[in-house]
Amino acid sequence: MNNSSNKNKMSKLLKLAHKFNSFYLNILKRKECCAFIVDGVQVGLIQTAVISKLSQYPNVFIVECNSVTLNPALRNYEERSIHVENVLRDMKEKQLFITLKGWRNECYDVRPMFSDKPLLKMDRSATCLFGICNYGVHINGFVNHPTVGLCIWLQQRSLTKQTWPGKWDNMVAGGLSVGNSVIKTAHKEGEEEASLTPNLLKNLKSAGTVSFFYESDRGLFPDTEFVFDLELPTDFVPHNQDNEVEKFELLTANETVNRILSSDFKTTSCPVTVDFLIRHAVITPENEPRFPELVELLHVPLQSLYSN
Amino acid sequence: MNNSSNKNKMSKLLKLAHKFNSFYLNILKRKECCAFIVDGVQVGLIQTAVISKLSQYPNVFIVECNSVTLNPALRNYEERSIHVENVLRDMKEKQLFITLKGWRNECYDVRPMFSDKPLLKMDRSATCLFGICNYGVHINGFVNHPTVGLCIWLQQRSLTKQTWPGKWDNMVAGGLSVGNSVIKTAHKEGEEEASLTPNLLKNLKSAGTVSFFYESDRGLFPDTEFVFDLELPTDFVPHNQDNEVEKFELLTANETVNRILSSDFKTTSCPVTVDFLIRHAVITPENEPRFPELVELLHVPLQSLYSN
Numbered sequence: 001m002n003n004s005s006n007k008n009k010m011s012k013l014l015k016l017a018h019k020f021n022s023f024y025l026n027i028l029k030r031k032e033c034c035a036f037i038v039d040g041v042q043v044g045l046i047q048t049a050v051i052s053k054l055s056q057y058p059n060v061f062i063v064e065c066n067s068v069t070l071n072p073a074l075r076n077y078e079e080r081s082i083h084v085e086n087v088l089r090d091m092k093e094k095q096l097f098i099t100l101k102g103w104r105n106e107c108y109d110v111r112p113m114f115s116d117k118p119l120l121k122m123d124r125s126a127t128c129l130f131g132i133c134n135y136g137v138h139i140n141g142f143v144n145h146p147t148v149g150l151c152i153w154l155q156q157r158s159l160t161k162q163t164w165p166g167k168w169d170n171m172v173a174g175g176l177s178v179g180n181s182v183i184k185t186a187h188k189e190g191e192e193e194a195s196l197t198p199n200l201l202k203n204l205k206s207a208g209t210v211s212f213f214y215e216s217d218r219g220l221f222p223d224t225e226f227v228f229d230l231e232l233p234t235d236f237v238p239h240n241q242d243n244e245v246e247k248f249e250l251l252t253a254n255e256t257v258n259r260i261l262s263s264d265f266k267t268t269s270c271p272v273t274v275d276f277l278i279r280h281a282v283i284t285p286e287n288e289p290r291f292p293e294l295v296e297l298l299h300v301p302l303q304s305l306y307s308n
Numbered sequence: 309m310n311n312s313s314n315k316n317k318m319s320k321l322l323k324l325a326h327k328f329n330s331f332y333l334n335i336l337k338r339k340e341c342c343a344f345i346v347d348g349v350q351v352g353l354i355q356t357a358v359i360s361k362l363s364q365y366p367n368v369f370i371v372e373c374n375s376v377t378l379n380p381a382l383r384n385y386e387e388r389s390i391h392v393e394n395v396l397r398d399m400k401e402k403q404l405f406i407t408l409k410g411w412r413n414e415c416y417d418v419r420p421m422f423s424d425k426p427l428l429k430m431d432r433s434a435t436c437l438f439g440i441c442n443y444g445v446h447i448n449g450f451v452n453h454p455t456v457g458l459c460i461w462l463q464q465r466s467l468t469k470q471t472w473p474g475k476w477d478n479m480v481a482g483g484l485s486v487g488n489s490v491i492k493t494a495h496k497e498g499e500e501e502a503s504l505t506p507n508l509l510k511n512l513k514s515a516g517t518v519s520f521f522y523e524s525d526r527g528l529f530p531d532t533e534f535v536f537d538l539e540l541p542t543d544f545v546p547h548n549q550d551n552e553v554e555k556f557e558l559l560t561a562n563e564t565v566n567r568i569l570s571s572d573f574k575t576t577s578c579p580v581t582v583d584f585l586i587r588h589a590v591i592t593p594e595n596e597p598r599f600p601e602l603v604e605l606l607h608v609p610l611q612s613l614y615s616n
Contacts, residue, residue: 009423113598114598114600114601181594182594183594205588206586206589206592206594207586207587207589208587208603209599209603209604211600211603211604224600226593278514278515278516279516279587280513281515285489285491285514285534286489286490286514289423290421290422292517292532292611295517295607296609296611296612299604299606300604301608301609303604304601
């Protein structure tokens with residue numbers, strides 16, 4: 001009852017947390033989806049519109065009343081990955097799903113929980129059709145300015161990016177693709193996106209994770225981001241090397257709050273920034289009456305969502 | 309399936325997270341409990357052994373098949389608080405519950421979510437009989453030592469404390485009792501427990517919350533702690549003013565990990581310390597393979613547990 005009746009008492013930040021958890025908080029929509037089963041365990045959730053298309057590939061996907069099962073005849077990581085890729089490429093050609101237009105030629109591993117052995121890999125443009133948990137890495141670049149106080153570097157995403165073009169984002173962000181560790185991804189993306197030198201990256205500090213479950217017209221996005229903080233010298237200015245960034249800007253803490261609340265910020269990057277602002281005492285129990293709820297919505301239980 | 313089949317792959321820290329979430333992770337036990345309803349909304353969970361005793365007070369508690377409802381004839385905060393207190397004092401005299409032996413003469417507010425208006429107050433020794441969410445404040449006192457690096461001040465609880473006597477705990481910890489704000493509680497406890505001066509407390513930094521759901525032989529403990537960090541000068545030594553502390557000790561980060569993993573640490577204070585060690589890059593994705601799961605178990609969704 002509280003989620004609805006208290007909605008009018010919500011701060012802007014709590015409304016934002018409901019926005020990036022649009023799917024997590026919608027129990028009814030969750031019930032309408034089917035479990036996606038691979039090798040006997042659930043690894044995702046599939047919406048009705050996707051199920052009807054998958055039923056056209058009965059050699060790969062076994063569609064039943066309450067579940068879609070990857071054919072157990074596909075016995076290992078390689079076999080599963082190849083057969084699923086063939087289906088996805090066929091669906092892409094037939095233009096069945098908008099998300100497949102943005103085929104990335106970059107794969108994510110699919111597994112029940114992060115620490116489990118991957119069961120197959122899948123192009124990252126397709127994981128949202130199966131509600132498979134995405135993992136990524138974000139770096140919060142910040143400066144302790146002698147007069148203005150805490151300042152945060154943000155990037156504007158390139159206008160030609162396949163997803164969220166032109167939107168504001170954290171200084172460095174990237175997906176955890178097959179074969180890359182968390183720390184390796186952080187270093188690689190830091191170098192490519194913001195020209196962080198090995199000397200600067202020495203100060204990179206792991207600071208936790210955020211987890212949330214977002215839904216868009218492309219599909220379902222259960223998302224876990226590994227979070228790093230990086231204090232930068234006041235005279236450092238990030239510049240981009242891979243053409244994925246339009247520009248960078250250094251904002252004060254209050255300007256950052258306003259930016260994430262605007263429609264110009266990538267919705268699915270907000271949790272990382274909100275978490276940073278909480279850990280650095282910008283958002284506090286004194287200025288956010290529903291503080292415990294906000295913190296919980298930055299860490300929804302994705303690792304156990306499919307195992308209970 | 310994952311929680312059980314993966315148990316042997318768990319790190320010591322993940323096992324600890326399962327220990328302080330003993331009730332949260334036990335779906336079966338949760339199903340055996342009854343909702344506790346006040347003014348039309350659920351505010352707690354009651355175990356079978358408690359229900360049978362409450363049924364002896366039908367003017368106050370209406371025991372039905374799936375719920376225990378506080379008599380709606382008790383119309384406001386004061387009426388509800390007085391009648392519940394009378395029942396609890398009677399149960400204490402009859403020695404029905406071990407937890408009531410430790411009557412505190414200090415009350416917690418009872419409400420569905422933290423930001424909701426309190427519906428009644430209840431002695432803090434009794435809230436675990438009703439599965440009512442407790443709120444508290446912890447201060448992580450730390451030192452950035454020039455040679456040893458990050459060090460953490462811990463306290464050993466007084467040997468005469470009613471709960472967890474002699475166990476190790478965070479430097480400062482206290483419950484959020486009726487009429488006190490989060491920040492006021494942090495300052496009051498910091499002064500009483502560790503002689504933190506106003507000058508030192510200027511550096512107190514809000515850093516988030518942890519939430520978990522523990523069960524002991526005393527009852528059910530859904531618990532949300534507001535977390536503060538306080539960097540201290542290397543020459544500062546905390547000393548206690550309220551006789552609730554046996555002694556203080558300054559530990560390195562690694563010694564702190566070993567201490568929380570030992571049976572000498574108060575189980576329900578571990579989440580705060582684990583969260584601190586994660587935010588300060590001591591526990592990382594590189595040394596904890598089930599890092600995302602560990603972070604989620606520090607922030608279980610208590611605010612929505614009773615409203616869904």
